[in-house]
Amino acid sequence: MKKAPLFALIAALCAALIPTAATSAQERAVPDKTPDPARTENFRSKRYGVFFHYLNGVQNSAESLNSDGKETSWDECVDEFDVERFADAAAETGAGYVFFTMMQQSQHLCAPNDTFDKLTGYAPGEACSKRDLIAEIADALAARGIDLYLYWTGDGPSRDPKAAAALKAAFPVTAEYMHNWANVAAEYGRRYGDKVKGWWIDGSYSWIGHNDETLGILAEGLRAGNPDRILAFNPGVDPRVMAYSIHDDFTAGEQEKFVSVPENGRFLGGAQWHILTFLGNWWGAPGVKLTKKELAQYVWTVNRLGGVVTIDMMLYRDGSLERSQLEVMKPLRGRLAELDAAAETPSPDGNLVSGGIPFLRSNDLLRTLPPSCFELHEARLGIDGDLSTSAVGAENWAWTYLVYLKKRAEAKTLTVHFSPGGWATEFEIFIKPVDADWQSVGRFDNPEGNTLFTVDFAPQTLDAVRVTAYKPDGPDQPGTQMAIAELEVY
Amino acid sequence: MKKTTLFCVLFTLCAALFSTAALSAQERPVPDKTPDPARTENFRSKRYGVFFHYLCGLQNNANHPNSCGKQTSWDECVSDFDVERFADQVADTGAGYVFFTMMQQGETLCAPNSTFDKLTGYRPGEACSKRDLIAEIAEALSQRGIDLYLYWTGDGPKLDKRSAEALKISFPVTTEFIRYWSDVAAEYGRRYGNKVKGWWTDGCYTWFGHTEETIGILAEGLMAGNPDRILAFNPGIDPKVMAYSIHDDFTAGEQNSFSCLPEEGRFLGGAQWHTLSYLGEQWAAPGVRYTAEELAQYIWEVSRRGGVVTIDMVLRRDGSLDEAQREVLKPIRARLGELDAAAEATSEN
Known part of the structure; x- marks a missing residue:
């Protein structure tokens, strides 16, 4: 057999994978699930919220803009986070809720966790910070009337060999791995109770072996401590917001643009329609993709059609937010109210698309x-x-x-x-x-x-x-x- | 004849203009000018600087992120500017100089000017702010070892009807208009003297009717008060940094990316090689298109070949800079030093 150059092999592999993923989204069965409007009504009523990536590779990497040029132990990094400054800035955005990442792919979590430490052998502070940043953020946000949701993953701390070995991480994911990982989440869930309203779970992809059984194991752990906690499992970036799992209370809705809108009402496959995308040039990055007016029009349109919008913003190590993005977000709540009022005013000529x-x-x-x-x-x-x-x-x-x-x-x-x-x-x-x-x-x-x-x-x-x-x-x-x-x- | 829609007409017009500009750049003769190295040596030695758009449509437009959500009288806007905060944050970037816009297309200028007021009939504060923001910025930057250059235009306050009538603005530009406009600049020049090291003059396009004669009239006004002041006149965005006018001491060098390098050494048509582009997604916009390392490598390569780089950044109403953009620029001066040392070590070996 003639040898193929490495890049040709890689290209062929990518070409095989990409159609598979795309085909999966198109062919994916819509979950047979009856919507439960009451379950997500609080979430829907908030209309929009914000999302923050808070990670060792972002806020604690000297090369990252978000780190203020610093790189220390993870524990020191978490200690530096100014919760009050963060909560004040979040309040300025008018957001009804915040999604905050607890970890992503590595062993660094931003709150203590005995289960994780016992499983992996890490000492407190080495992987799970000694400071319970989540508990503090939950209280600070609650004091300002803002709900807290957390980010978790379906692929766990797979990039850390020690944690991966201890949790029996494997791909395709196994029930054993998911049980271990769900138990870590459950400790947090029981601790925070109703202070955490839900989870958005990344890396729940079918191509790493996830299915409704493995997601169900995770879901059980994620609801520990608060049966009303709502969940979304991310299938990856679909062509538009689409339904995924029977365990979804709301759609993960990961997108790269503010374009997709609810096309068939509030629910998709029984899950509350929801979209998450980034305001900057990429996740957690600076830049503003939309003007104040464009963002308001988009959020208002999604709300009118029954959906909810989450906007990823840039977060700095010290808890401050990217100022240009903050300036775009500040008038949003007020503008939505103006658009609501305008919608109630009939157009003089009776044309139903006038003012649309x-x-x-x-x-x-x-x-x-x-x-x-x-x-x-x-x-x-x-x-x-x-x-x-x-x-x-x-x-x-x-x-x-x-x-x-x-x-x-x-x-x-x-x-x-x-x-x-x-x-x-x-x-x-x-x-x-x-x-x-x-x-x-x-x-x-x-x-x-x-x-x-x-x-x-x-x-x-x-x-x-x-x-x-x-x-x-x-x-x-x-x-x-x-x-x-x-x-x-x- | 089949009717064409407005957009077709405009599209054709735009295409024609673009084609004309592109051809002009290629066909434009290189000025026959002897370089004067001493004249731009201070500028060249700074290696890089920063550029700020400070305009009524940005910092005083509630819809724009740079306005901090405020929209007031122009005079109140200028009063809000925190010069010390601005100068401190500029110093953080390691920039050797600042370019600061005085106006663009409208009647709002950020320093008093009795010549402009007399010509147009505007009262102090209505068009030209009462606060002399430029004088304050010059002082604050100077204390931090940073030079100040200003931005002017060759098409004047054309979007303001009153000013346009008063200054007899027309296109193609006339010597009468340019003389009035040059006189306005000259008042600033005499006031600031050597506190302003130069001007970057936009809108000097041939398709506005500019020629060496009209640019020369502008140059005379812009040099008032400091014969060492250096000038650049912008022909528009050329395919690469190119020579333009005999009145250029440095190339305007407007580009949409940091990619162009000096190909023939320090001078182009007798003018110091210089380029200006934006770090964000657009002029005066947030975002960071380059990492600190990418920008440092680019600046080092340009300065190794004799050129100078100016980087446009976000400036907010309160005088603060975009934090993410500052973070990119903060390490650059030191990194240039490291690259110099590494090059030195390599050549010694």
Whole structure:
């Protein structure tokens, strides 16, 4: 057999793995679970929260920006954390809750744990800090009306040989490994009781051997001390927020962009719809991906459709938060209230999409497109009541104009005005009734370039509408790129 | 004729402009100018500095992260600026100099200017702040051994209708407009003297109608008060750092990344090689696109070849800098020293 270069082998291996993961998400069975609205109502009511990575490799690595240039023992690092400063900053974000990591992949945990020490042989302070940072954070946040959730993992301290050997870490994961690891979590759970409202569990991937049985073992340990504690197990980054395990009370919803929104109401496979992604350039990193207005519009839209949003921010060793991110977060709670009030105000002309939340989207709905020619064709211009302006998506010839109604309302007719010279030759109009999938209400061929189309449908209460252009999908074709001058729904 | 949508027209226009600019850069003659090493030696010796956008649309715009959520009169905004905090944090970065914007496109300037007020009819504080922020910053930086350079523009306060009428702003630019605008700069120049070491002048684009004549008029005003002041005029973003005007003492060098290196030594068309780009995701934006080591290696390589690097950072209304960006810059000066020592040791062997 001819030898293959190493990189070719690795590439082939990656190519095999990636389709498997993607296929898994598409083919994954939706858990057969009855939603329990009361169980996640407190969580849902908070609307949004924040997430912090607090790890030895981040806050205690001199090369990491989050470490303030310091690198000490883990115990000293934990000692330096200013809980009051942290809680004050968290309160400034207006967040209803905080997710805080207890560990990730290594043996460093930010609170004492006898179970872990006995299993591994580590002395207190060597792996589990002597300071109970979690207990202090829980109290400080509670004093400010903020709930605490914790981050755990389904792959445990797999990168530390001593802990891995002691816990019998193995991949595919075994029941024995999960029992050991669940027992460590249970000690924390019993100690914190109702001060910890839930867990987000990373590394619960099917490709490391997790299934509902192993997740069930973990779930039992994670609920110790508080039966009302809600859980989410992370299957990895799916194409959009998707259901995973029967043990999920809420979706882990790990994403890399603020795009995915609840498409079929509050629950997915019986779990509360929830998304987690990062405000900066990466997890725990600086930068601000969205403006204050964009973030408010996104969170408001998700809330209106029944979901919850968690926003990862950068946390420094001393407990302070990244200032630019804090500035973006500060007005969020207030802006949501303004959007709530605006949604209650009927539009003067009765147009149900007036004041709605518009998006320029790729036709698979997975990407938000920038406007063509910057602000000249922003999404809002398709529902601004002015036929001389238009919304046009850039980057894709064929694209979708999607508008979420500011308030669910009964509708029976939709009119789309294309700009003169901005008409698609093939397009389709869809409506999205509450708690139902998108429905087509008309597919049109338009070789003549008509710019006005009205379609009537059976009256129903709607969440959203969209117009999807199919042709032209490239240059030198009849027609021109779709430009929405106005959308009306009554 | 088939109607074209507005966006098609604009897209075509944008494409035409971009094409023109690209061709201009390639075809632009290199100024016939003899380098004057002594004139830019102080600048070159600093190796790197930092650049700050301080503007009404940023620090005084409640929607912008740099505003700390505030939006007030311009005068109140300028009053909020904590100069000592700013200077301390700049010193943390190890920067040898600072570039600070005085204005951009609007009528708000961050120091008094009676020439501007008389021309436009604005009262003190309405457009030009009553507080002389530049004078205070110059003093505070100087105490910390940091030089101050300022940012000006070749298109003036064009977005303010009143100023535009008063200064006779038009495009292509006219000598009349540029003389008025140069006089405004000259008042600052005479006031600050050698406390301001130079200017980086944006918007000197050929497609605004700028020529060596109009740039020369600006240069005269910008040099007022300090004949040793060094100047750069920005032609726009070239494919790489390129020479532009005979009036350049150093290249404006605006780039979208820290990647360009001096190819022909210290001087380009007689001007000191210099580049300016941003550390965050965009100008004046948060984020860190480079690690400390990447930036140190880049700066070291540029300075080894005779060039100078300026790094744009976030500046907030209260004078504070972005902490993550500061953390990236903090170790750079020392790292440059280590790289120098290592190079020295290698050459001795």
